[in-house]
Amino acid sequence: MVRRAGGPASRILYRVIELLHLTKRYGDTLAVDDLSFKVEPGHVTGFLGPNGAGKSTTMRLILGLDAPTSGRALVNGRRYASLTKPMREVGALLDAGAVHGGRSAYHHLLCLALTNDIGPARVAEVLELVGLSGVARKRVGGFSLGMKQRLGIASALLGDPGVLMFDEPVNGLDPDGVRWIRGLMRSLAAEGRTVLLSSHLMSEMALTAECIVIVGRGKLVAEATVAELTARYPSLEEAYLALTAESVQYGAAR
Numbered sequence: 001m002v003r004r005a006g007g008p009a010s011r012i013l014y015r016v017i018e019l020l021h022l023t024k025r026y027g028d029t030l031a032v033d034d035l036s037f038k039v040e041p042g043h044v045t046g047f048l049g050p051n052g053a054g055k056s057t058t059m060r061l062i063l064g065l066d067a068p069t070s071g072r073a074l075v076n077g078r079r080y081a082s083l084t085k086p087m088r089e090v091g092a093l094l095d096a097g098a099v100h101g102g103r104s105a106y107h108h109l110l111c112l113a114l115t116n117d118i119g120p121a122r123v124a125e126v127l128e129l130v131g132l133s134g135v136a137r138k139r140v141g142g143f144s145l146g147m148k149q150r151l152g153i154a155s156a157l158l159g160d161p162g163v164l165m166f167d168e169p170v171n172g173l174d175p176d177g178v179r180w181i182r183g184l185m186r187s188l189a190a191e192g193r194t195v196l197l198s199s200h201l202m203s204e205m206a207l208t209a210e211c212i213v214i215v216g217r218g219k220l221v222a223e224a225t226v227a228e229l230t231a232r233y234p235s236l237e238e239a240y241l242a243l244t245a246e247s248v249q250y251g252a253a254r
């Protein structure tokens with residue numbers, strides 16, 4: 001159980017990601033094309049799509065790391081830039097490699113915590129939660145990819161937010177770590193949080209997510225529960241392959 005930092009009941013009521021006609025163009029590339037969907041609390045929502053479909057761009061737009069060309073991305077009804085304590089409302093792991101290699105895991109998290117009005121006790125707590133307490137004082141530059149993923153997850157959880165996004169968090173994790181992520185995602189959702197998870201591992205997604213959003217070439221391709229998709233197709237993988245057949249841009253020759 002992840003400890004709550006405490007707060008009014010309103011934190012529990014507003015845990016939602018909402019995209020309204022979200023569009024992002026980079027030159028000739030329409031990375032996100034009029035995308036509208038809602039991610040609700042209480043279950044893991046899988047975010048699927050072929051390479052280049054616009055998943056990471058969508059997550060960056062939600063986090064205000066990039067500006068939409070048009071449309072809106074809202075967290076708890078507001079744009080990221082207008083959240084007063086963003087780390088307490090939304091946490092994300094987008095790029096595990098984007099950390100200062102010279103700092104220890106503890107100091108990396110402590111800097112984040114102090115600039116967001118979060119106490120050092122929470123740093124120790126999240127390090128424990130992701131299994132990095134034993135290497136907390138070691139330089140991040142010497143961490144394996146899996147350890148960096150765990151550190152990225154610790155950063156996302158630091159503010160104990162109600163909304164969480166993870167972009168391919170199982171990359172680099174060993175089988176034990178993959179199972180751990182599955183349990184963590186499910187328990188965070190079971191606590192009433194909104195969890196958006198992208199991954200290309202369909203078998204893992206089928207075990208972790210309850211709802212699925214599929215995008216292709218920046219557009220919404222499907223929004224359904226895993227149960228609905230597996231009732232119509234032999235497996236989630238078959239559903240995904242059938243639904244994205246027209247959207248694959250970088251597929252190898254068959």
Ligand SMILES: Nc1ncnc2c1ncn2[C@@H]1O[C@H](COP(=O)(O)OP(=O)(O)OP(=O)(O)O)[C@@H](O)[C@H]1O
Nearest residue numbers: 026029030031049050051052053054055056057058
């Ligand atoms: N900063 C950028 N400048 C120019 N083009 C970009 C930029 N970021 C993303 N793109 C383009 O936008 C499209 C969507 O990329 P994005 O990384 O969002 O896809 P993705 O679904 O996350 O892919 P993957 O599964 O391979 O990680 C791609 O064509 C990509 O080349």
